[in-house]
Amino acid sequence: MGVYQEIYDGWKSDPEGFWMDAAKAIDWVKAPSKAFFANEGVAGRWFSDGICNTCYNCVDRHVENGRGDQAAIIYDSPITDSQSTLTYTELKEEVVALAAALQRRGVVKGDRVIIYMPMVLEAAVALLACARLGAVHSVVFGGFASAELATRIDDCKPKCIISASCGIEPGRVINYKPLLDGAIELAKHKPNSTIVLQRKQQQCDLIDGRDFDYAKEVQASKDGGADVPCVDVAATDPLYVLYTSGTTGQPKGVVRDNGGHMVATHWTMKNIYGVDPGEIFWAASDVGWVVGHSYIIYGPLMHGNTTILFEGKPVGTPDAGTFWRVISEHKVSVLFTAPTAFRAIKKEDPEGKLISKYDMSNFRMLYLAGERADPDTIHWAERILKTPVIDHWWQTETGWTIAGNPVGIELMPIKYGSPTVAMPGYDIRVVSDEGEELPRDELGNVVVKLPLPPGAFPTLWNADERFKEAYLEEFPGYYKTADAGIMDEDGYLFIMARTDDIINVAGHRLSTGGMEEVIASHPDVAECAVIGIADALKGQLPAGFMILNAGVDRPVADIQTEIIKLVREKIGPVAAFKIAVPVARLPKTRSGKILRATMQKVVDGVDFKVPATIDDPAILDEIKASWSKHAG
Ligand code: COA
Ligand code: AMP
Numbered sequence: 001m002g003v004y005q006e007i008y009d010g011w012k013s014d015p016e017g018f019w020m021d022a023a024k025a026i027d028w029v030k031a032p033s034k035a036f037f038a039n040e041g042v043a044g045r046w047f048s049d050g051i052c053n054t055c056y057n058c059v060d061r062h063v064e065n066g067r068g069d070q071a072a073i074i075y076d077s078p079i080t081d082s083q084s085t086l087t088y089t090e091l092k093e094e095v096v097a098l099a100a101a102l103q104r105r106g107v108v109k110g111d112r113v114i115i116y117m118p119m120v121l122e123a124a125v126a127l128l129a130c131a132r133l134g135a136v137h138s139v140v141f142g143g144f145a146s147a148e149l150a151t152r153i154d155d156c157k158p159k160c161i162i163s164a165s166c167g168i169e170p171g172r173v174i175n176y177k178p179l180l181d182g183a184i185e186l187a188k189h190k191p192n193s194t195i196v197l198q199r200k201q202q203q204c205d206l207i208d209g210r211d212f213d214y215a216k217e218v219q220a221s222k223d224g225g226a227d228v229p230c231v232d233v234a235a236t237d238p239l240y241v242l243y244t245s246g247t248t249g250q251p252k253g254v255v256r257d258n259g260g261h262m263v264a265t266h267w268t269m270k271n272i273y274g275v276d277p278g279e280i281f282w283a284a285s286d287v288g289w290v291v292g293h294s295y296i297i298y299g300p301l302m303h304g305n306t307t308i309l310f311e312g313k314p315v316g317t318p319d320a321g322t323f324w325r326v327i328s329e330h331k332v333s334v335l336f337t338a339p340t341a342f343r344a345i346k347k348e349d350p351e352g353k354l355i356s357k358y359d360m361s362n363f364r365m366l367y368l369a370g371e372r373a374d375p376d377t378i379h380w381a382e383r384i385l386k387t388p389v390i391d392h393w394w395q396t397e398t399g400w401t402i403a404g405n406p407v408g409i410e411l412m413p414i415k416y417g418s419p420t421v422a423m424p425g426y427d428i429r430v431v432s433d434e435g436e437e438l439p440r441d442e443l444g445n446v447v448v449k450l451p452l453p454p455g456a457f458p459t460l461w462n463a464d465e466r467f468k469e470a471y472l473e474e475f476p477g478y479y480k481t482a483d484a485g486i487m488d489e490d491g492y493l494f495i496m497a498r499t500d501d502i503i504n505v506a507g508h509r510l511s512t513g514g515m516e517e518v519i520a521s522h523p524d525v526a527e528c529a530v531i532g533i534a535d536a537l538k539g540q541l542p543a544g545f546m547i548l549n550a551g552v553d554r555p556v557a558d559i560q561t562e563i564i565k566l567v568r569e570k571i572g573p574v575a576a577f578k579i580a581v582p583v584a585r586l587p588k589t590r591s592g593k594i595l596r597a598t599m600q601k602v603v604d605g606v607d608f609k610v611p612a613t614i615d616d617p618a619i620l621d622e623i624k625a626s627w628s629k630h631a632g
Helices: 003-013 015-025 054-064 088-104 121-133 146-156 176-186 214-223 259-271 290-302 322-330 339-348 353-357 375-385 464-472 512-520 556-570 596-604 618-630
Strands: 071-077 082-087 112-116 136-139 160-164 166-169 172-175 193-197 211-213 238-244 252-257 280-283 306-310 332-337 365-368 389-391 428-431 444-449 478-487 493-498 502-505 508-511 525-535 539-548 580-582
Touching: 003 015, 015 259, 054 088, 054 121, 054 259, 054 290, 071 088, 071 121, 071 322, 082 088, 088 121, 088 193, 088 214, 112 121, 112 146, 112 176, 121 136, 121 160, 121 238, 121 290, 121 306, 136 146, 146 176, 146 238, 146 252, 146 556, 160 176, 166 176, 172 176, 176 193, 193 214, 211 214, 238 290, 252 259, 259 290, 280 290, 280 322, 290 306, 306 322, 322 332, 322 353, 332 339, 339 375, 339 539, 365 375, 375 389, 428 478, 464 478, 493 502, 502 525, 502 539, 508 512, 512 525, 512 539, 512 556, 525 596, 539 556, 556 580, 580 618, 596 618
Parallel strands: 071 306, 112 136, 112 160, 136 238, 160 193, 193 211, 280 306, 280 332, 332 365, 365 389, 539 580
Antiparallel strands: 071 082, 166 172, 238 252, 428 444, 444 478, 478 493, 502 508, 525 539
């Protein structure tokens, strides 16, 4: 039996002992008396009687334990041609100063603070300042537009919003302030104040009495000698709410607690990513996504690593060698990104010639997640990097790996197309739609036996019922991942597709239902369906099919342009919605359900069986013809 199997079996036979042992890596104000409290919360809670502070574990304890002069965060921004570093001591000063500014704005433990920022150092400081106060942050990705931000404002009701004057995308500066003002205007809930970082690329006007200048606020704290201690919170108190796409336009507010999140995330740094404190860890993602929360900010800092905060793209900033430059310049040991980033690099530099310019001697391993890692991309990355490439599978809901290759325990043989095996904490099963466990090698619903481990979400923000309905009710006793997959004889998992209407575009999780709601709001649209079509670079791309109202006689091209613009305005550029196809009819079952999965196969040109329940199979030919005419 390998070491992984021994540890996994050890967890299974004594989960309490396993997690109490892992909890020793955390500095508690009051250590928990036991790990799991089965009768608390919707489906149990972790470390309930523990008291702690996440910021203390990410910052203060390292300063106290001799890591003060070590780089905590390296900001590398090829898009603005700038770099800077904060040591753990400097990070603490910045976090304390911003925490004091938040206190002056009345923010106290339990209050929500929305963070709507680009990838700048101050974004990391903002998350940690909230954690220091026990305030609950909710980061909203910069690629979302006002209406999406407004939805989140109304759901979590922040007392304050921390933002910036602008973000920078290749070839354009995104003015955040109009988006922020627009969202506050749209939202029913109004925050008391905002703290806005003025960036030199584009400054913005501040509203007197509501908007405060980030730099001035922080300076005022420093001048006043601010000293803000870490606030005691219960292990079960929320650290953050992160909204993620569900099947409708109303995103789900995934709640992360303090104690369980610390224990689990810290455990992953050595056991899954194989890094030791002091090493340089880089997650090339965005603080707006869960990968950014767990592996740009909390995991590496909790573990005493140096984390890289990268403001740029894998290609075009300035070229497809930028990842190699960052790795060599900052001596990165481990990189974590989405497969789409490597597909983008491969497209620009198929032979991987640019890497030869850089010293990659410190680099040990590449980790991929966020979408299916296709074997071609993995093979290419292995050839270029000459290191193992590790696929691992997780979700915003879990916050850390469900199935992966636990490199720090044992590098398991790699099977291409599989994120490898279940991590301790996760008892993964593959079941039929009726909930019967399926034999090995059969495709079915991937579910996890309850309870979910520490770090995974205990509920949705203010929505216990939705939590139960969306995740726990369909397969009683199990968490529904909404992914379909196969487990083979060796316990290797293969994740094949989502079982709901979520699509994955460039590693970003998007709701087709949300896009349909926007398209249906166009006055000329009678009915619509959005599907995810296969795309060689981004994995999937959204494609909209719409039936126009009878009597509409405007040029179809105008309507298509308006619809594309509407989705960009309402959801944001991140939706990458650029295909709108007019159709006469949509394929449906006899009971009226749109056959989106079949449409997807028709458009992708893959084999499919005409569903027995289809109302009129001829519509599939019409879809194909419309697709060829308008988008193919
Ligand atoms: N603020 C504003 N706009 C943003 C944005 C942000 N933070 N992030 C992306 N956008 C915009 C892009 O500029 C693009 O706009 P466009 O339609 O005008 O070109 C649009 O949103 C779609 O973005 P994206 O799908 O990311 O496409 P891209 O062409 O900009 O980049 C990749 C493609 C593959 C290079 C990029 O998605 C990438 O690096 N992905 C891998 C890393 C990652 O993000 N992982 C996430 C989870 S781990
Ligand atoms: P997110 O919540 O944005 O992290 O998206 C989670 C979803 O992305 C999962 O439910 C999967 O559908 C998909 N996903 C993430 N990682 C992988 C992976 N390694 N392999 C296959 N699909 C993945």
